Amino acid sequence: MLIIDTLDITPELLGLVAEIDEFKGAWKALGTLAPERLSALRRIASIESIGSSTRIEGSRLSDSEVERLLANLSIRSFATRDEQEVAGYAQTMEQIFQSWEYIPLTENHIRQLHRDVLRHSDKDERHRGNYKSSPNNVAAFDENGQQIGIVFETAAPFDTPRLMRELVEWTNAALETRSLHPLLVMGIFTVTFLAIHPFQDGNGRLSRILTSLLLLRSGYAYAPYSSLESVIENSKEGYYLALRQTQATIRTDAPDWKPWLLFFLRALHQQMKRLEKKVEREHLVLAALPELSLRILEHAREHGRVTLKEMVILTGASRNTLKDHFRKLVEIRHLTMQGQGRGVWYRIG
Template sequence: MIRTDSLQITPEILGLITRVDEFKGAWRALGTLAPDRLSALRRVATIESIGSSTRIEGSRLSDRDVERLLSNLQTNTFTTRDEQEVAGYAEVMDLVFASWQDISLTENHIKQLHQNLLVYSDKDTRHRGHYKTSNNSVAAFDEKGNPLGVVFETASPFDTPRLLTEMVTWFNDERAANRLHPLLLIGIWVVVFLEIHPFQDGNGRLSRVLTTLLLLQAGYAYVPYSSLESVIEQSKETYYLALRQTQGTIRSDAPNWQPWLLFFLKALAQQVHQLNRKLEREKLVLAALPTLALQIVEFAREHGRITMAEAIRLTDSNRNTLKQHFRTLVEQGHLVRHGAGRGAWYELR
C-alpha cells in the first residue's frame, strides 16, 4: 500500500507546481510556431531524450551518434548493446507520442512497453516483457559509462508481482478520485516504480518513458518538445541522491516523499525553462535573420549540424556568400563552429 498521508505540500513544492502549470496553460499561445518548426523542435528533443536516457544507464553514444543511428533505423542491424538500446528507446518513444491516448496504465501495457524497449537487445531476449526472476539493484554510472556502485536495493522477485498490481491500482484509483495534483501523483508513482525495479533490466529507461506517457495523459502537451531526460542527465548525482533518500522510507509508516518530489518538480521546471528559451530564440530568429541565414539555422536545428557543402546544396548559393552568413551567425551566437577549413562544421549554440 502506498501511503501519502505524511506528504507535506511546502511553499517550494507549491511554487514549482505553479510554475509548470502556468507554462502548461500558456503552451497554446507559446506554441503557435509553424508545423515544420514544431517538428524540428520535437526531433531535437527526441534525440536529446534518447541519448540522455540511455547514457544515464551507461551508454557511451553521444547525441550526434544517436542522430546518425536514427537516420538508419530502417536497417534493423545494430551491432553494439548501446545501439540496440538507443533503437529500442526510439521506437517506444515514437509509440508513446503517437498513441498515448490509447495506452492505459495496466500491467499488460507496462510489460508490452518493456518488451518494445528491449526489442533489439540480444542479451535481454529471455526476460523482456517479464517481471524479474532474480534480485537486482539500482546502480549509478559516470559520464564514461563506468559503474559507480549500488544506489539502493530493490523489491524481491517474489514480492514484485503483488507490488506492481498494488501500485497500478493505487495510481488509477487516485487519478480517478483527483485527490492529488497530477504532478505529485506521477512523481510518487515513478519513484515507487523505481523502488520496486520490476524488470531484470531497463527499469530506469522505462520509468522515463512512463513519465512522458503519464504527463501527456495529464495534459502536459509540450513534453515532446523539450527533453526531461537531458535535465536528469545533467543532474545525475542529485537524481541518485533523491532516489536513495526517498526509496529507503517508502515501505515505512511515514514515507519521506520530499527529496524525490523536489528533484522531480525542479526537473520539470527546468524542462519548461529550456523549452521557453527555445521558443524565444525561434521567435527572434524568425524575425531577425535573412532568408539565407534562416535556411542555414533551420537545417542545423533539424539535423544537429551543418557543413559548407550541405549549405551550398541546400541554398544553391556561392561559397563566399555563405561564408559571410556563417561568420555572422557565429558572431551573433546562433551557431558554434567546429574544426577548420573544408572540414569545418557548425551546430546550434
C-alpha cells in the same frame, strides 16, 4: 499500499507546480511556431532524450552518434549493446509520442513497453516483457567491477506482481479523482516503480518512458519538445541521491516523499524553462530576419525545398547576396543544406 498521508506540500513544491502548469496553459500561445520549426525542436529534443536516457544506464554513445544511428534505424541490425539500447529506446519513445492517447497506464501496457524498449537487446531476450524472477538489488561496484555493497534492496520477485498491481491501481485512481495534483502523482509513481524495480533490467529507461506517457496523458503536450532525460543526466548525482533518500523510507509508516518530489519537479521545471527559452529565441530570430531571408523560408515551406538558383530567379537578388542569406539561415538552423556542388539544395530545419 502507498502511504500518502505524510506528504508535506511545501511552498517550493507548490510554486514549481504552479509555474509548470502556467506554462502548460500557455503552450498553445507559445507554440505558434511554424510546424517545421516545431518538428526541428522535437527532433533535437528526441536525440538528446535518447542519448541521455541510455547514457544514464551506462551507454557510451554521444548525441552525434545517436543522430547517425537514428538515420539508419531501418537497418534493424545493431553491432553493439549500446546501439541496441538506443534503437529500442528511440522506437518506443516515438511510439509514445504518436499513440499516447491509446496507451492507458495498465500492467499489460507497462510489460509491452518494457518488451519494446528491449526489443533489440540480445542479452535481454529471455526476460523482456516479464516481471523479474530473481532479486535485482541496486548494488555498488568498485573500479574493477567487483560488487562492494547493496545500495538499495528492491522488491522481492514474489511480491512484485502484487506491488505493481497496487501501484497502477493507486496511480489511476489518484489521477482520475485528482486527490493529488497529477505532477505529484507522477513523481510518486516513478519513485515507487524504481523502488519495486519490477523487471530484471531496463527499469530506469522504462521509468522515463512512462513519465513521458503520463505527462502527455495529463495534458502536458509540450513534453516531446524538450528533453527531461537530458536534465536528469546533467543532475545525475542529485537524481540518485533523491531516489535513495525517499526509497530508504518508502516501506516505513512515514515515507519521506519530499526529496524525490523536489528533484522531480525541479527537473520538470528546468525542462519547461529550456523550452520556453528556445521558443522565445525562435520568435526573436524570426522577427529579426531580413525580408529576403523570410522569402527564402516561405519558398522552402511551400515547396519542401529551395535552391539558390530558384531564389535568384524569383527575387532578382545577386547570387552573392543570396549566398550570405542562405549561410546565415543554415547557421541558425532554419535551413539544412543537402547535396553537394551544383546539386546543393536546402530544406527547412
